[in-house]
Amino acid sequence: MNDKKTDLPAVPAKIKKTNVFASVVWVxxxxxxxxxxxxxxxxxxxxxxxxxxxxxxxxxxxxxxxxxxxxxxxxxxxxxxxxxxxxxxxxxxxxxxxxxxxxxxxxxxxxxxxxxxxxxxxxxxxxxxxxxxxxxxxxxxxxxxxxxxxxDIPPIAAIGQSGLRLKLEGDNDRILSVGSPILFENFMVGQIESAHFDPVGQKVHYTIFIQSPNDKLINSGSRFWLESGINIKTDGNGISLDSAPLAALLSGAISFDSPERDGGSPVANEEAFQLYGSRSEVENLAGERSLYYTAFFKQSVRGLSAGAPVEYKGINIGVVADVPYFAHNDSLHLFENGWIPVRLRLEPSRMEINADAQSKAYWQQQFQTALNKGLTATISSNSLITGSKMIELDDAPSSLPKLKPHSVYGGDTVIATRGGGLDGIQAQVSALLEKFNSLPLDKTVGSLNGSLAELKATLKTADKTLNSLNTLVGKPQTQNIPNELNQTLKELRQVLQGVSPQSPVYGDVQQTLQNLDKTLKDVQPVIQTLKEKPNALIFNSSSKDPIPKGSR
Incomplete structure (x- = not known):
């Protein structure tokens, strides 16, 4: 089949523009x-x-x-x-x-x-x-x-809350929990934000927050310490009980004070402070004018510890700094001399009650003058209940010997010491007992037993004598003696009535006495002659003594 090619003329295409926005699809x-x-x-x-x-x-x-x-x-x-x-x-x-x-x-x-x-x-x-x-x-x-x-727990500082945050560090044997209170004179003014233990430095670190306006209580002189909750204090003044608020009793607390409240400078946020273990440790901190002395004791220092008070006539003027205080390796010679050195720290601020502050040199001179006048240190009882001891300074004269092995020890002036208190009494009692034990009690007791035996025999003889006397008194003849005595006295009265001054007998007696007196007066010359020449009755007193003729 043959294809036939047909040539048709080309028709141009017509383009028609449309309005995109007119389409609903795109809307x-x-x-x-x-x-x-x-x-x-x-x-x-x-x-x-x-x-x-x-x-x-x-x-x-x-x-x-x-x-x-x-x-x-x-x-x-x-x-x-x-x-x-x-x-x-x-x-x-x-x-x-x-x-x-x-x-x-x-x-x-x-x-x-x-x-x-x-x-x-x-x-x-x-x-x-x-x-x-x-x-x-x-x-x-x-x-x-x-x-x-x-x-794990909410932070202490709330939103928008103003205040002061501080860091605390201490060598404490316990750690408080977060949220524990911060106290100022038993008033809660803040809380602990964080707490942890540093195993490397072996220190406890805290972050605390003080709410405003309580942050104005903090200054450069503020001191912080752990609050134990219940503080029982026994000393020479008796027993005192101090209880913290309930929150502190449950979890413990941190307390602080600001002794330089009027003169201390303000602190910045996150500034660090030292945290002490107790209030007594804070009160016993050394000041800039602290004076150090050393006292040596021969007696036992049992019950005497660092922080024990040092008093002068009942006034607390310092504390015991170290017990014992060995310098220059003297502890190696402890058993050679038996001395126990105790270091004392005296605080002039405690002696300036209601008075102006004086320099450190002024108090050194005052104390040296007291030492020159005979000021001595003794260990005394601070509490009979706990057996704690204290150091008492005394300038009263005493018969007890002073003990002072050194003038200066470890750079500190040495205070002379004396025995005293219960220990002194105990030493005196011990010396008395030693003297009593040295007495020949065996011989004395033996002699006493012999004397008691002789006394017992004498008492037996006296008892027999009393029995014989009772028997004699019990006889009728003895009991009739008072009647016979009465009869004799009656007859004597009758006889005396016959020799009264008016009776003839009295006259005859008086005449006889007068004749006797005359006779004695006549005989007086004869007696005198006989006293002078006892041979006056034999030889003629007026002739001379014959002279014997010699023998032919």
Whole structure:
């Protein structure tokens, strides 16, 4: 079959322009595009940052259910929970709203809100029904951050709360929990924000927050110490009991004072302070004008410890600094001389009660003058209940010998010491007992026993004599003696009545006596002559003595 080619003339095409916007088909996609763009912009505008939260465990956290709150307002939600790559906990992803994107700072703090009972009371009871949630407090740093470590307990400083944050460091034997109170004269003015122990430096570190306006109590001279809760003090003044507030009794507390409140300089935020173990340690801190002296004792120092008071006539003027205080390796010669050195620290501020402060040199001169006049140190009892001791300075004269092995020891002036107190009495009693033991008690007791035996025999003889006397008195003849004596006296009266001055007998007797007196007077010359010459009755007194003739 043959194909026939037919040539037809070309007809030009006609192009007709149409109005695109007149077509309804393009309206719907355009509207959808505009709406989608608007929604996208709104979503972008309303969507905040995505933050990563690190926790030890995901207890109480649920994806899309656990919300993020600030000031009890929902500002985000947990979108993802997974294990951390280092296997040290969980990693939580949370989507926040746009209105909190400027609150994510390097010092922003997150924590889990759940039922909690601590020293601050009972909190988070509302989460028993709604479930736990994550709250945060915005920071004030200029640095932006989107990864945070979630705390176990709420931070101390609330949003917008002003105050002062300080660092404390101490060599303490215990650590307080976060949230424990900060006290000023038993008034709660702040709380502990963080607490941890450094195993390398073996120190305890705290971060505390003092709420405004209480931060005005802090200055460069503030001193901090651990509050034990109940403080029982026994000394020479008796027993005193000091109790801290209930919060401090439950968890302990940190107390502080500011002795230079009027003269101390203000402190900056995050400034560090030393934390002491107790209030007594703070009260016994050495001052700039402290004076050091050393006293040597032969007696026992049991009960005398560092911090014990040093008193002068009942006035506390210092403390014991070190017991014992060995310098120049003198402890190696302890058993050779038996001296126990004790270092004393005197505080001039305690001697300036209601008086102007004086220089250190002034008090050194005053004390040296007292030493030259005979000031001595003795160990005295501070409490009979606990057996604690103290040092008492006395300038009264005493018969006890002074002990002073050195004039200067370890760079300190040495104070002479004397025995005293109960120890002195005990030493005197011991010396008395030694003298008593040296007495010949065996011989004395033996002689006494012999004397007692003789006395016993004498008493037996006396008893027999008394019995014989009783027998004699019991006889009728003895009992009639008084009647016979009465009769004799009666007859004697009658006889005496016969020799009365009016009776004739009395006259005769009187005449006889007169004659006898006259006779004695006449005989007196004869007696005198006989006394002078006993041979007057034999030889003639007027003739001379014959001279014998010689023999032819």
């Amino acid at each position: 719907i996609p355009l509207v959808a595009l505009i709406a989608g763009g608007w929604l996208l912009m709104k979503q972008i505008r309303n969507t905040g940052p995505t933050v990563t939260l690190l926790m030890d465990s995901a207890e109480g956290i649920e994806v899309n259910n656990t919300v993020i709150k600030v000031l009890d307002v929902n500002v985000g939600r947990v979108t993802k929970v997974k294990l951390r790559e280092d296997q040290k906990g969980v990693e939580i992803t949370a989507q926040l709203n746009a209105d909190v994107k400027n609150l994510m700072r390097s010092d922003t703090q997150f924590w889990v809100v759940k039922p909690r009972i601590d020293q601050s009371g009972v909190t988070g009871l509302g989460t028993l029904l709604s479930g736990s949630y994550i709250a945060f407090t915005p920071g004030k740093s200029e640095e932006t951050k989107y990864e945070f470590q979630v705390l």
